[in-house]
Amino acid sequence: MERLRRLAAHFLPVNRPKATVAVLGAAGGIGQPVALLLKLNPLIGDLRLYDIVNTPGVGADLSHINTGAKVTAFMGDAQLCDALSGCDLVIIPAGVPRKPGMTRDDLFNINAKIVKTLIEAVATYCPNAWIGIISNPVNSTVPIAAEVLKQKGVYDPLKLFGVTTLDVVRAETFVAEILGVDPKDVTVPVIGGHAGTTILPLLSQAMPALSLDDDKAKALMDRIQNAGTEVVNAKAGAGSATLSMAYAASEFADACLRALNGDTGVVLCTYVASNVTDLPFFASPVRLGKGGVEEFLPIGEMNKLEQENFEEMKGQLAINIKKGVDFVTGG
Numbered sequence: 001m002e003r004l005r006r007l008a009a010h011f012l013p014v015n016r017p018k019a020t021v022a023v024l025g026a027a028g029g030i031g032q033p034v035a036l037l038l039k040l041n042p043l044i045g046d047l048r049l050y051d052i053v054n055t056p057g058v059g060a061d062l063s064h065i066n067t068g069a070k071v072t073a074f075m076g077d078a079q080l081c082d083a084l085s086g087c088d089l090v091i092i093p094a095g096v097p098r099k100p101g102m103t104r105d106d107l108f109n110i111n112a113k114i115v116k117t118l119i120e121a122v123a124t125y126c127p128n129a130w131i132g133i134i135s136n137p138v139n140s141t142v143p144i145a146a147e148v149l150k151q152k153g154v155y156d157p158l159k160l161f162g163v164t165t166l167d168v169v170r171a172e173t174f175v176a177e178i179l180g181v182d183p184k185d186v187t188v189p190v191i192g193g194h195a196g197t198t199i200l201p202l203l204s205q206a207m208p209a210l211s212l213d214d215d216k217a218k219a220l221m222d223r224i225q226n227a228g229t230e231v232v233n234a235k236a237g238a239g240s241a242t243l244s245m246a247y248a249a250s251e252f253a254d255a256c257l258r259a260l261n262g263d264t265g266v267v268l269c270t271y272v273a274s275n276v277t278d279l280p281f282f283a284s285p286v287r288l289g290k291g292g293v294e295e296f297l298p299i300g301e302m303n304k305l306e307q308e309n310f311e312e313m314k315g316q317l318a319i320n321i322k323k324g325v326d327f328v329t330g331g
């Protein structure tokens, strides 16, 4: 029986409908490696690469890889319609990255416009697609996207996601290093948002359990909250995390595609419209189903350090969310 089940699992993907996925910002530091990883995903039949520059080269290069996904490159506004029509999932890493000394919010002025324009196109050409936003500041760009979709009359809060997977990937990596175990055997929920103290790893819920004194727990929390800055500083002006982000985005996309395909039990932490707290958007563990977010899982108990951080972050996240909403509504 077990052998039959494994055989069925092996052959099932072959018969599944293949998804159409677009990457907007596909020629960039994240866009290129994420496109590579998506080209390797057997759940994707049609991979669309869109950017304002250089996609023909990236597309030609990737198209020679002997995996099933058909790769098509699109460049410039005039081709956005063709890039998006019929898409099931749109991943958006378009926008400028940080340099040392900048906060993610310093990217707002440029990236808010880019995300707004791209979401207007998504609303027009593939209004039913799931949307994963990587462009920073995620705490604000997701509310921007929600407002644009509302204005266009196609907002489905269950299908709009801020990609916070990299925070989970980092937390699990660092915890695994401390425990001396394989990172694949570690889970750490990360809630809140995606900047500074709004990134709240729930280390007290790490599995396997982690036993750290208060100082060490605080130091680990700080490292996870500032891991993006660690990469920005190490790259010394050449951008922010791209390769680890591409991996995280590919994991995020795979979770979405499995759920779209009817897999049950697909759970991940992501920044979405939410009633879990009194903030309108919040990252927390959710279960995905065919229609998007199917269930908000409980955040669970927080220890004193986490509870203090949670209280402290709320004001900041509320400001970030309002800034995004106001950008679209003019409020």
Ligand SMILES: NC(=O)C1=CN([C@@H]2O[C@H](COP(=O)(O)OP(=O)(O)OC[C@H]3O[C@@H](n4cnc5c(N)ncnc54)[C@H](O)[C@@H]3O)[C@@H](O)[C@H]2O)C=CC1
Pocket (backbone or CB within 6 Å): 024, 025, 026, 027, 028, 029, 030, 031, 050, 051, 052, 053, 093, 094, 095, 096, 097, 098, 107, 111, 114, 117, 118, 133, 134, 135, 136, 137, 138, 163, 164, 165, 166, 167, 194, 239, 240, 241, 242, 245
């Ligand atoms: N959510 C997260 O965890 C993370 C988010 N990021 C964010 O991802 C974004 C992209 O980072 P990188 O790829 O390193 O930057 P990059 O500068 O290397 O690439 C960005 C790409 O976006 C393209 N682009 C600009 N305007 C566009 C438009 N209107 N339509 C389509 N494409 C457009 C650019 O031509 C470029 O190819 C940044 O905002 C960065 O802060 C980065 C790492 C982690």
Ligand SMILES: O=C([O-])CC(=O)C(=O)O
Pocket (backbone or CB within 6 Å): 097, 098, 104, 136, 166, 227, 228, 229, 231, 232, 240, 241
């Ligand atoms: O730090 C940045 O600017 C990019 C980012 O969001 C991350 O690496 O988490």
